[in-house]
Amino acid sequence: MTVQPFPLVEVSGAPRQRGQSYGEQAKARIAGSVDLYAGNLDRLGYGKADIDRFTATFAPTLKAWAPDLVDEMEGIAEGAGLDFSSIMLVNARTEVLQLARREKGIADDEPDGCTGAVVMPEETRDGELIHGQNWDWKAECAETSIVLRILRDEGPDVLTFTEAGGLARSGFNSAGIGITANYLESDRDYRELGIPLPFIRRKALEAKHFALALRVVAVTPKSGSNNMMLSTAEGYAVDLECAPDEAFALHPHNGMIVHANHWQSAVALSKLRETGLGEVPDSLYRDARVRKILEARRGDVTTDDLKASLFDDFATPFCVCRPPLRKEGGNLSATVAMIVMNTAQGVMEIAPxxxxxxxxxxxDLVMDRTAADKAA
Structure with a gap:
């Protein structure tokens, strides 16, 4: 597999116009994203009619919740020369794959991993917040992901790393609000269908204020559990461990938040049952390894220190920075990307x-706190 930088796609204008430009610029990579997940479903015995069936279950709710994002996805489909359900598949792939497996009683053998961290300004050398993560998923996504810069007329501009065709994954906006996300699982998952995760992350990145971004993540109903870490360049962060119907907040300890793929909130664990550790037992030490490295640098942490913690290879291959590994089910898993952000400076660095x-x-993204007021 050839390692190349993730291409930058810049879009502007109205939602549908942005989508068309996105689809045209990233056409090949979007096709790769669609083929990857359509192939996963094919191996489970599902065809195109099933993709249409699964993705259609989300359409009415999404049209009511975020009609602008539906317009943008329709534009992506047009620009990429694909049908709408293919773009929905990319943006609801976690939920669709889970629904497909559950319909056939097949266990999930390829959870979307990740180890993330935020270091508060008081613990960094330059007095600026640093936010980053490793994204552990299918190694093939190193060839089907992009960086998307969205210049918006109706609110803050957005810079996000995402799978091609996706609305958002990790990133920040010109108001200084950042987000990363990690896999979680609980016994409350998939009792009902909620809003697919990329839509929630994108809406959080469109927020004009940190509190409004937190509200989007905390109160939007989800199909399954997920952990989302939000930060602001003003100098704070909150980690929200999200069950489908409830969110549990974790705040910085010793000037940082570190999270892998198991529940940490004592309140959460008193109310639900952790069900994901069978697939990611290494989560129990990955966050501890990152925290140990960062705490040794307290008061003098730099982006290079955060990178060093995320490069940790203790207990390889089940480590913080995972080399490509073929799992029993055939999935080629790896740390697909390391993303490190300094939102005060408007900088994101990524290593595939x-x-x-x-x-x-x-x-880079031009940071302008007043940009948050463009639509006010």
């Missing part, structure tokens, strides 16, 4: 497949 490549590419 960091276990085998330590070259970062820098992506």
């Amino acid at each position: 497949l960091p276990a085998v490549n330590r070259t970062f590419t820098r992506y």
Whole structure:
């Protein structure tokens, strides 16, 4: 697999116009994203009619909840020369794959991993908040992901790393609000269908204020559990461990938040049952490894220190920075990308497949706190 920097796609204008431009610029990578997940479903015995069936279950709710994002996805489909259900598949792939497996009684053998961290300004050398994560998922996504810069007329501009065709994954906006996310699982999952996760992350990144971004993540109903870490360049962060119908807040300890793929909130664990550790037992030490490295640098943490913690290879291959590993079910898993952000400076650095490549590419966004008031 060739390691290349993730291409930058810049879009502007109205939602449908943005989508068309996105689809045209990232056409090949979007097709790769669709083929990857359609192939996963094919191996489970599902065809195109099933993709249409699964994705259609989300359409009415999404049209009511975020009609602008539906317009943008329709534009992406047009620009990429694909049908709408293919773009929905990319943006609801976690939920669709889970529904498909549950329909056939097949266990999930490829959870979307990740280890994330935020370091508060009081613990960094430059007095600026640092936020980053490793995204552990299908190694093939190193060739089907992009960085998307969205210049918006109706609110803050957005810079996000995402799978091609996706609305958002990790990133920040010009108001200084950042987000990363990690897999979680509980016994409350998939009792009902909620809003797919990329839509929630995108809406959080469109928020004009940190409190409004937190509200989007905390109160929006979800199909399954997920952990989302939100930060603000003003100097604070909150981690929200989300069950489908409830969110549990974790605040910085010793000037940082570190999270992997198991529940940490004592309140959450008193109310629900952790069901994901069978697939990610390494989560129990990954966050501790990152925290240990960062705490040794308290008061002097730099982005290089955060990178060093995320490069940790203790207990490889089940480690913080995971090399490509073929799992029993055939899935090729890896740390697909390391993303490190300084939102005060408007900088995101990303290394594809960091276990085998330590070259970062820098992506920038013009930061303007007053940009948050463009639509006020």
